[in-house]
Amino acid sequence: MIKVDQLRISFGTHEVVRGVSFDVAKGGSFGIVGESGSGKSTVLRAMAGLNEDWSGRIAFDGTDAPLKRPPAFFRQVQMVFQDPFGSLHPRQTIDRILSELLLVHKLPDVEKRIKQALSDVALPQTVRFRYPHQLSGGQRQRVAIARALIAEPQVLLLDEPTSALDVSVQAEILNLLADLRQARNLTYVLVSHNLAVIAHLCPQLGVMLNGEMVEQLSADDLRAGRTKHAHTSALRTLSIDLEEPA
Numbered sequence: 001m002i003k004v005d006q007l008r009i010s011f012g013t014h015e016v017v018r019g020v021s022f023d024v025a026k027g028g029s030f031g032i033v034g035e036s037g038s039g040k041s042t043v044l045r046a047m048a049g050l051n052e053d054w055s056g057r058i059a060f061d062g063t064d065a066p067l068k069r070p071p072a073f074f075r076q077v078q079m080v081f082q083d084p085f086g087s088l089h090p091r092q093t094i095d096r097i098l099s100e101l102l103l104v105h106k107l108p109d110v111e112k113r114i115k116q117a118l119s120d121v122a123l124p125q126t127v128r129f130r131y132p133h134q135l136s137g138g139q140r141q142r143v144a145i146a147r148a149l150i151a152e153p154q155v156l157l158l159d160e161p162t163s164a165l166d167v168s169v170q171a172e173i174l175n176l177l178a179d180l181r182q183a184r185n186l187t188y189v190l191v192s193h194n195l196a197v198i199a200h201l202c203p204q205l206g207v208m209l210n211g212e213m214v215e216q217l218s219a220d221d222l223r224a225g226r227t228k229h230a231h232t233s234a235l236r237t238l239s240i241d242l243e244e245p246a
């Protein structure tokens with residue numbers, strides 16, 4: 001479903017993504033983990049069509065993505081960001097936020113689709129005419145997910161989708177994302193610095209270090225400590241230490 005091959009991205013003379021390659025099967029979920037600045041978000045933004053200056057190959061469903069994506073691309077592929085406060089327009093009601101993509105893509109049954117989108121992410125219909133600041137952080141992220149799914153895409157690109165949330169809410173959003181993927185056969189690429197988040201949603205993952213994907217492995221191998229690259233072992237040790245403070 002997704003093929004990224006020898007992706008390279010520079011800002012000025014600084015090459016921040018240095019030949020990254022990975023594949024994701026249809027209905028699969030691939031995680032990208034790595035420390036801050038390793039290039040994870042830059043990879044995802046290029047895949048989403050938000051950065052038009054890259055080289056290599058990015059393909060969805062067998063079709064190479066051009067640098068500048070046509071409008072139809074954004075029906076097929078949607079992105080969810082870390083901070084729902086930043087990604088939802090503060091002066092627009094949830095109704096307006098959800099209807100925007102439907103209008104852009106000229107989809108029928110706006111009313112029905114908005115109601116369905118709210119119920120798909122387990123939000124009460126009463127939030128429809130509220131503003132983002134009148135919702136909790138978890139509810140805002142549910143709106144962001146509803147907006148991403150409303151035009152029925154096949155791929156979700158998720159950039160730290162739970163990092164801005166309280167720990168108790170994080171698990172709810174991760175479970176929602178897992179359920180939605182299964183129900184709709186969605187394909188996910190998820191970026192996080194948090195190995196536990198990645199391992200929860202992604203059976204396969206890639207580890208980034210200084211713009212390179214230094215290792216790809218299964219979540220099972222990660223859990224069992226079957227790692228090859230020293231950086232993967234270091235991330236794993238760090239995440240175990242964080243989860244189980246002495």
Ligand SMILES: Nc1ncnc2c1ncn2[C@@H]1O[C@H](COP(=O)(O)OP(=O)(O)OP(=O)(O)O)[C@@H](O)[C@H]1O
Nearest residue numbers: 011016034035036037038039040041042043191193
């Ligand atoms: N628009 C930009 N202009 C210049 N440099 C950038 C830009 N975006 C990212 N960078 C640089 O590219 C490198 C990789 O950034 P990126 O955001 O992809 O890392 P990351 O692994 O996602 O980290 P984080 O989790 O902190 O977002 C960093 O050195 C960053 O400073």
